[in-house]
Amino acid sequence: MKEIPVKLWLFIMVMTVIKVIIASTIALGNDEVYYWTYALNLEWSYFDHPPFVAWLIRTTTANLYIHNELAVRLGAIISSTIGTIIVYKIGKLLLNNRVGWWAVLLYSSSFYCSIIAGTFILPDGPQMVFWLWSIFLLLKITKSVHQGLPTLSLWCWFGVATGLCMMCKIHGVYLWVAVVLFALFSNRKLMAQKGMYFSALISLIMVSPFIIWNIQHHFITYTYHSNRVSLFHAGINPLAFAREISGQIFYNNPIVFFLAWIAVFSFIKTKHHLKSEIQLLLYCALPLIATLVFLSIFRDTLPHWSGPAYSCLIFLSALKLESFTLSKVKAIIAASMLFFLFVVSAGLIAINFYKGTLSPQKDPMHLGTGDPTLDLYGWKETGRIVDSVYHADNKLSQRNKTVRTIVITKWFPAAHLDFYVCIRTGLQTYGLGEIFDLHQYYWSNQNKQKLSVGDNAYYIVPSNLYDENSINFIKSQFKNCKPPIIAPVFRNGVICKNILLFRLNGYKR
Structure with a gap:
């Protein structure tokens, strides 16, 4: 040297x-x-x-x-x-x-x-x-x-x-x-x-x-x-x-x-x-x-x-x-x-201090769609939001089956939920769907407690990643899906995205 x-x-x-x-x-x-x-x-x-x-x-x-x-x-x-x-x-x-x-x-x-x-x-x-x-x-x-x-x-x-x-x-x-x-x-x-x-x-x-x-x-x-590069x-x-x-x-x-x-x-x-x-x-x-x-x-x-x-x-x-x-x-x-x-x-500066979102989409269910800075912002707040909902739900656990799982259909934002939410709450993610959507989660399911028939769960997604097809698939796997809790995430005093938390009841299979 x-x-x-x-x-x-x-x-x-x-x-x-x-x-x-x-x-x-x-x-x-x-x-x-x-x-x-x-x-x-x-x-x-x-x-x-x-x-x-x-x-x-x-x-x-x-x-x-x-x-x-x-x-x-x-x-x-x-x-x-x-x-x-x-x-x-x-x-x-x-x-x-x-x-x-x-x-x-x-x-x-x-x-x-x-x-x-x-x-x-x-x-x-x-x-x-x-x-x-x-x-x-x-x-x-x-x-x-x-x-x-x-x-x-x-x-x-x-x-x-x-x-x-x-x-x-x-x-x-x-x-x-x-x-x-x-x-x-x-x-x-x-x-x-x-x-x-x-x-x-x-x-x-x-x-x-x-x-x-x-x-x-x-x-x-x-x-x-x-498949990513095939010319056929x-x-x-x-x-x-x-x-x-x-x-x-x-x-x-x-x-x-x-x-x-x-x-x-x-x-x-x-x-x-x-x-x-x-x-x-x-x-x-x-x-x-x-x-x-x-x-x-x-x-x-x-x-x-x-x-x-x-x-x-x-x-x-x-x-x-x-x-x-x-x-x-x-x-x-x-x-x-x-x-x-x-x-x-x-x-x-844009990631941490831009007021609100760069996205023109203002619908609460899709707020922030297309804003790349949101992939790198708001996840600690997401952890706090889910933690507060989870603890509030636990107080009602005598009447409702305790939730222990966040179901996911894609590898993102599943990994963010694992890092920022599950470590804080003790919840676990569990993948439902196709291998090319879940990626490594398809196999990591083997190391987790499986969903049993009748289990309740959460489905959590930020509004900038909300997808109708995914939520429709999730609904088909449970007997009941309640309207989402919509919790705002602020950036520099203005809402940049919402966290959508769906309560799911009665896993079918």
Whole structure:
């Protein structure tokens, strides 16, 4: 660590403070709180993703002892710190300390790298550590092969890094796609490297628990994700394509995005001067980006899926800055950091202090529909509301069967109810419905007390997520469903959404 400059440590400290503030002042998002439920029951894989994010949450919450947003998100913040150090080392390995420093600044001004994968607790957080570590090892292997140095140990570590990357998120397989393409088209010497085959075996061994779990569960992870990206029966979807491109631009910071592509086209244009390291970075980035852009022509995709690929292009951007004047470099980096800070500040203010809701929908049963800030606001208040209703109902339990269950039909807002309501009240969630709506809740039911015929329950949903089909299905499962209690949640003195609590009597089956 002696080779890490003081200014980098100071910069990491400042960024960490910013991330801690964000992590402490807004509620967990839909995906984050869902991944927290993974940690409740550790397995070798889950419906949507491999298990590493569950292990990380279990660790940072001290085996679930600490119950707050910062503890849940701490793994992402730690991962971001480690990733930032690796970014500096990669830039330095590519050329010099200056390129490493510029890469750090560009990386840190990316919303994907610093917020989505660096503050929010998603599989992307730990994935980026192992993705970047894999890139660093590949670059060292490339240099060692060129210099005639031994590479076996580097290959073995690469197998470990890629295996762990795939145990975070299956996107890590694109690292091996890059290796194969690089070996076939740019550096045939790699094909003679025994270490490469040992490395592949190590990766396979490390992901084998994930594979075995999927075999035991009829490849549900593959089925789910293939349904999300399948082209069968799908026509051209220009809106999905536009969302993917605009999402890539915004998530990676527009300045970082366009600088990255300027660098890509610049290096490709002068391909006879391409260093093998630059070719390798292109192989690590372009196949994943191209795959997602192609799929988005037909189906909905999520722009953050391409985040790891753009982290590779950031190094090309840093190298490209070497050809700019120092004043121009400072202007570009300052603009990217200022834009990052402006958006983060605006987002925090909007989530916590916007008066009411951004949604034009004012009907009490649908208030807040379409307002994305409400996914991150009002859940502690929801816990207090349900707790007060639950305790009031318990006083009447001599006349009515005691409620112990909140029935859910979808994984969201079920996970929010688990984190903010069930921990407080002692209630449990129980899933009713189809597996592709319930996700991991389809199996977590096995660890919960089953609903018995005649049981009473609650159905709770915020008005911004209210769905007539879901409540009609719930009504069909119970003998009686009373009109909902409508409890307001305020933001800056104005109602932003309502909590709808339905009392259900007499479970039928």
